[in-house]
Amino acid sequence: MLVFRYDKSFDGLLSALFDAYSMRAFPEALIGPGEPEPLFTERVHDVATDEAHAGRVWRGLERRLTARTRSMFVYAWHGEQPQGDLLMLRCLRRVFDEGGGVVADQADPDMKSLFQLALKVSHERERLKQFVRFQKAADGTYFAAVTPEHDALPLAVDYFTDRFADQRWLIYDRRRDCGYYYDGHTARCVTLEDDRGMIADKLADEWLAEDERQFQLLWKNYFRALAIPQRINERQQRRMMPRRYWKHLTEME
Structure with missing residues (x-):
């Protein structure tokens, strides 16, 4: 099992995706600093958060997704869901591999979960504005x-x-x-x-x-x-x- 360790920041997640494409290997788990490695871990790659790498990934998303769709990933990040970062990584990979249209594929469990998580955060934002x-x-x-x-x-x-x-x-x-x-x-x-x-x-x-x-x-x-x-x-x-x-x-x- 390949595991990526990163700093649990949004730029860190984008840097992890950059590293995965550079290595031509995608992680099965993501962990933060100090977190124990999962069972059956064969290799751990330490991701260095790099603004340039994160920027390249984000610009790639700008070419493939509308601003509203990109915001869905930002909102999902703020959902703080367990394993939510790994969910986002899988969805981002599909966007780069298959194009931005895959985000609308609600038959895909990952895309559906991402949309639902972003929607919960959006509702929470509205409640803050109200209450x-x-x-x-x-x-x-x-x-x-x-x-x-x-x-x-x-x-x-x-x-x-x-x-x-x-x-x-x-x-x-x-x-x-x-x-x-x-x-x-x-x-x-x-x-x-x-x-x-x-x-x-x-x-x-x-x-x-x-x-x-x-x-x-x-x-x-x-x-x-x-x-x-x-x-x-x-x-x-x-x-x-x-x-x-x-x-x-x-x-x-």
Whole structure:
């Protein structure tokens, strides 16, 4: 069994595909740094992530796939599915061997799985756009904590920088312990040390701006005033608004 070890980055995966074509040998398993080798491993190839090699692979995809179809691979990457990278490698190989039309082959189990994974991540991105709730901190920064099932936050950052371009904000993914801070000009990925207990589902009262509690109360009253008790459907509510988001929603307190 041939195994490729790479750094678990997207460029690393594209570099692995480049190496596979150069070697004329494709791996049966992909592992990351420090991961044990599978049973019956005969050879391990260490992939060096190379931006030039990754760029050549990506430009090859640009010639074969539309921008929308290429984005499917990016979304699938953020799905963090076990063995998802090996699934993507097999699908990418088919694209290069047979042409971009194979992506539409939903009779192929790999292509179908890739499409379904990308769709799940796309839905997660939309939920982030819908259910992020900012709280105004004492220093004027708007803070929101999220715990998405898939790593969809990087895919939604452009929406928030466009929607809230005149505000400083921080959206923090507590599940992955990283987030994005926007200073009014650019957004950058950050990791915070929770040495003062600030990183939680919601900001503690001592970190809130003076008028934040009042705005939260107004929002709750507005939410309750719009609700029609006779038409409450909790099952439908959970389907459209997954319960894992409720702890971040002011109106669900």
